[in-house]
Amino acid sequence: SQFVARNHNGIATAPIVAPVAAPVAAYTAPVATAFTAPVVAKYAAAYSTPLAYSAPVAAAYSAPLTYAATPLAYANAHLDAAYASSRVDLKQNYNAAVVPATYAAAVAPLRYTAAPVLL
Structure with missing residues (x-):
């Protein structure tokens, strides 16, 4: 069980993986950003734009709920x-x-x- 803990639970592999993983992540980060940024912007705009138009309607209907009745x-x-x-x-x-x-x-x-x- 100590062999498994040393070799497969990250105790012995961290010093080996960290120097390799950091340059790979730095190299692939611009590529990942280039592909994910337009997709995120597209869907964020598509889902958040209707909220701007519905905000006054939501405020009109939720305003009575925010004020407690005067006892x-x-x-x-x-x-x-x-x-x-x-x-x-x-x-x-x-x-x-x-x-x-x-x-x-x-x-x-x-x-x-x-x-x-x-x-």
Whole structure:
């Protein structure tokens, strides 16, 4: 297995192949470029030119998708006032060190989360 590893896994062949492969690649690079550049340019132009004409159309249809809907807001000051007094009562009467401030915001966003379940 060491013979295979030395001779066929690139350990012993790298010093032999590298000096030969570099000049061959340098010699054939202009030939490969001469044949591939026109083909690449031809197909790149053929496939990218229609995109220039379709860009305004795509922008018109995708623009509504890029803007998130503004969440509806409702004023819940009366709920906040009632809950705030409850928090004060909890603190005074039960000495609650941690009281959740879930309803403490003056205006909370109202978001549609799921369709109602009809039974």
